[in-house]
Amino acid sequence: MLGMLNVLEHYNFSTSDGKLTNKTRTALNQHRVVEAMKYGFAARTEIGDIRDDDDAQARRQRIDYFASKAWANEVYNNITDVSLCSRSGSSADRIVLQDTTHKASHYHPVFDVPVDSGTTHMSVVDKWGGACSLTST
Secondary structure: HHHHHHHOOOOOOOOOOOOOOOOOOOHHHHHHHHHHHHHHHHHHOOOOOOHHHHOOOHHHHHHHHHOOOOHHHHHHHHOOOEEEEEEOOOOEEEEEEEEOOHHHHHHOOOOOOOOOOOOOEEEEEEEOOOOEEEEEO
């Protein structure tokens, strides 16, 4: 979850006064949240129970990498949502939507996660007692 939140740090989801409003709850912003989640869920296919793994150290390093800013930057650079193009004869930019729908393989899962109509839940608690949870059904 931390990795997904690190990806979302790249985007501005609030207005100039720092508030979330209906103006910032756009389809594009929702798309960006979904894309971060898709990359996060693909990354989790590399994570298992490190107590049952002969290569626990390497697995721990992968887990740490998925929570890093470096991984978030890599994911951010691979999210396809918009490109800014200059209008001819004008310095103003316009937003052009790119193809934003991808097959599961685009997110580089290591193991296949079959469609089972199940539920996934993640919870994170920081050292100050702040908590965040996410459930996807």
